[in-house]
Amino acid sequence: MKNLKHSSVIPMPADAATLLTRSAARITDYFGRLALRYPGAPARLMQAIEYSLLAGGKRLRPALVLESAKACGASNCSSALAAAAAIELIHTFSLVHDDLPAMDDDDLRRGRPTNHKVYGEAMAILAGDAMTTIAFEILATDAADAVAASLVAELARASGPEGMIGGQVIDIDPQHRPANLADLQHLHRMKTGALLTASCRLGAIAAGASATKLAALDAYGRQLGLAFQIVDDILDQTATAEQLGKATGKDAAKGKVTYPMLIGLDASRREAHQALQAALDALEPLGEQAQSLRALAVFVVERKV
Amino acid sequence: MKNLKHSSVIPMPADAATLLTRSAARITDYFGRLALRYPGAPARLMQAIEYSLLAGGKRLRPALVLESAKACGASNCSSALAAAAAIELIHTFSLVHDDLPAMDDDDLRRGRPTNHKVYGEAMAILAGDAMTTIAFEILATDAADAVAASLVAELARASGPEGMIGGQVIDIDPQHRPANLADLQHLHRMKTGALLTASCRLGAIAAGASATKLAALDAYGRQLGLAFQIVDDILDQTATAEQLGKATGKDAAKGKVTYPMLIGLDASRREAHQALQAALDALEPLGEQAQSLRALAVFVVERKV
Numbered sequence: 349m350k351n352l353k354h355s356s357v358i359p360m361p362a363d364a365a366t367l368l369t370r371s372a373a374r375i376t377d378y379f380g381r382l383a384l385r386y387p388g389a390p391a392r393l394m395q396a397i398e399y400s401l402l403a404g405g406k407r408l409r410p411a412l413v414l415e416s417a418k419a420c421g422a423s424n425c426s427s428a429l430a431a432a433a434a435i436e437l438i439h440t441f442s443l444v445h446d447d448l449p450a451m452d453d454d455d456l457r458r459g460r461p462t463n464h465k466v467y468g469e470a471m472a473i474l475a476g477d478a479m480t481t482i483a484f485e486i487l488a489t490d491a492a493d494a495v496a497a498s499l500v501a502e503l504a505r506a507s508g509p510e511g512m513i514g515g516q517v518i519d520i521d522p523q524h525r526p527a528n529l530a531d532l533q534h535l536h537r538m539k540t541g542a543l544l545t546a547s548c549r550l551g552a553i554a555a556g557a558s559a560t561k562l563a564a565l566d567a568y569g570r571q572l573g574l575a576f577q578i579v580d581d582i583l584d585q586t587a588t589a590e591q592l593g594k595a596t597g598k599d600a601a602k603g604k605v606t607y608p609m610l611i612g613l614d615a616s617r618r619e620a621h622q623a624l625q626a627a628l629d630a631l632e633p634l635g636e637q638a639q640s641l642r643a644l645a646v647f648v649v650e651r652k653v
Numbered sequence: 654m655k656n657l658k659h660s661s662v663i664p665m666p667a668d669a670a671t672l673l674t675r676s677a678a679r680i681t682d683y684f685g686r687l688a689l690r691y692p693g694a695p696a697r698l699m700q701a702i703e704y705s706l707l708a709g710g711k712r713l714r715p716a717l718v719l720e721s722a723k724a725c726g727a728s729n730c731s732s733a734l735a736a737a738a739a740i741e742l743i744h745t746f747s748l749v750h751d752d753l754p755a756m757d758d759d760d761l762r763r764g765r766p767t768n769h770k771v772y773g774e775a776m777a778i779l780a781g782d783a784m785t786t787i788a789f790e791i792l793a794t795d796a797a798d799a800v801a802a803s804l805v806a807e808l809a810r811a812s813g814p815e816g817m818i819g820g821q822v823i824d825i826d827p828q829h830r831p832a833n834l835a836d837l838q839h840l841h842r843m844k845t846g847a848l849l850t851a852s853c854r855l856g857a858i859a860a861g862a863s864a865t866k867l868a869a870l871d872a873y874g875r876q877l878g879l880a881f882q883i884v885d886d887i888l889d890q891t892a893t894a895e896q897l898g899k900a901t902g903k904d905a906a907k908g909k910v911t912y913p914m915l916i917g918l919d920a921s922r923r924e925a926h927q928a929l930q931a932a933l934d935a936l937e938p939l940g941e942q943a944q945s946l947r948a949l950a951v952f953v954v955e956r957k958v
Binding site: 386387388389390392393394397441445448450451468469470471473474476477478480481482484485487488489491493496497498500501504505507508509510513514516517518520521524 | 691692693694695697698699702746750753755756773774775776778779781782783785786787789790792793794796798801802803805806809810812813814815818819821822823825826829843
């Protein structure tokens with residue numbers, strides 16, 4: 349990691365681990381009480397939803413929302429907590445639907461059988477559907493009036509036809525197979541980048557941030573999303589299934605195009621570090637308040653799982 | 654139809670047909686321009702979405718939204734139009750997912766092959782997912798600031814674990830098979846009633862209606878939903894596939910419990926008319942302004958498809 353600006357103040361990945369653990373605990377606690385909101389819902393539906401929501405995971409998106417809000421001066425912001433829960437619901441719904449037999453057909457996720465393996469295909473579809481409506485309900489009811497509609501618009505746009513879902517459509521279509529780096533980046537900007545960028549933007553919007561700060565967090569989020577995906581591709585090739593809690597080498601086996609496949613492992617690592625540098629650069633307008641976001645960016649690139 | 658109050662002013666079903674045609678044209682026009690909002694989306698995704706959105710249908714829910722807003726004094730209300738489009742998107746997404754092989758496994762819908770028959774299962778899942786995010790995006794961006802968050806909360810609640818999706822979970826679970834009329838009504842209140850009631854409530858909220866008017870439209874919506882479902886069950890048994898544009902007698906074939914099955918055809922028809930009367934009674938506080946809603950209620954019970 350050469351030439352990193354702010355190098356004297358960049359926290360160690362250990363700090364990122366601590367703050368991820370802390371924000372993960374808040375979100376897990378939130379999800380643990382989710383079924384209480386729906387006493388009239390079929391019990392098995394709420395179980396299927398909780399099965400995937402409480403399966404662990406890094407909770408990177410909620411951490412980005414909460415830390416982005418904090419970087420804009422809003423600690424302990426209830427709108428940011430609502431947005432953190434909402435985006436993790438959308439992310440989790442996308443995993444449940446992506447794992448379905450008609451899509452990626454995965455049996456294992458985070459070291460456990462996938463949702464449809466436990467609850468059946470129909471329930472997995474409906475549990476994913478419900479996670480989406482719950483996400484928007486939480487934003488509309490729990491966020492402050494002044495920002496609720498903006499948060500809904502932001503999350504919906506990032507999830508929809510030009511964001512995550514659009515990216516998934518491209519990803520499963522053999523005709524859309526990326527032929528070069530530009531295609532691959534376009535795919536990732538939609539499939540994973542849109543939601544990671546939205547995490548940062550949601551935090552800023554929840555905090556009522558200025559346009560300058562929102563733009564800074566937008567740029568940070570886009571570079572972080574790029575770095576995240578390159579590292580994901582690298583790990584799929586180099587990590588063991590035990591480390592990741594899911595099958596590895598599946599990208600290649602399915603004919604999916606990855607960064608290492610297009611430019612090799614070394615160049616992929618260099619690209620990831622360039623994106624990290626750009627993410628750190630983008631945070632300059634936020635000064636010392638963005639320290640946790642710097643730690644998260646370093647963590648994303650250095651992570652082993 | 655005996656003892657109907659307001660009988661001197663109850664419009665003929667022909668009036669309902671006219672206003673359904675008019676509101677259907679507005680919604681179809683709206684959906685015809687939907688892809689323009691998403692120039693960066695994969696073309697085939699937008700085609701799959703349009704295939705189901707532009708398949709016709711009665712457009713009963715949008716008509717209820719628009720006429721409920723009008724009954725509360727808001728004609729030509731852009732928030733109501735957004736809500737009308739949003740609820741039809743949610744309704745259509747539910748049809749696309751319900752038709753999937755893992756769910757009801759239907760090949761025919763509105764006289765045409767179902768979405769997954771044309772675009773494949775993966776695309777049908779994703780098209781349904783995208784319709785949901787689009788629905789909430791439209792509410793958040795197109796409705797007036799003062800009502801946007803309330804509209805999102807209302808639609809999300811009606812669609813979610815205690816509403817439409819919860820009802821579908823019960824409907825596909827053999828263990829939840831309704832044993833009596835109370836069970837069956839509970840199922841329908843969730844699966845179809847929640848969204849029909851929400852249609853009326855959304856119109857009232859969009860119009861900034863008083864609590865009294867909102868309560869009146871809530872009661873109207875619940876009775877209309879009940880009537881709608883009883884008639885649906887009757888038609889499944891008595892109408893031809895050609896009339897309905899979908900397979901008939903499927904409820905019985907699948908072991909699904911219906912009103913005629915539990916109480917017979919004649920008693921079912923009586924129940925439907927009692928619900929109609931209750932719906933008309935509920936509209937009293939709205940006076941002459943609710944004339945179109947009266948016509949729609951009559952239409953729902955008298956319809957042959």
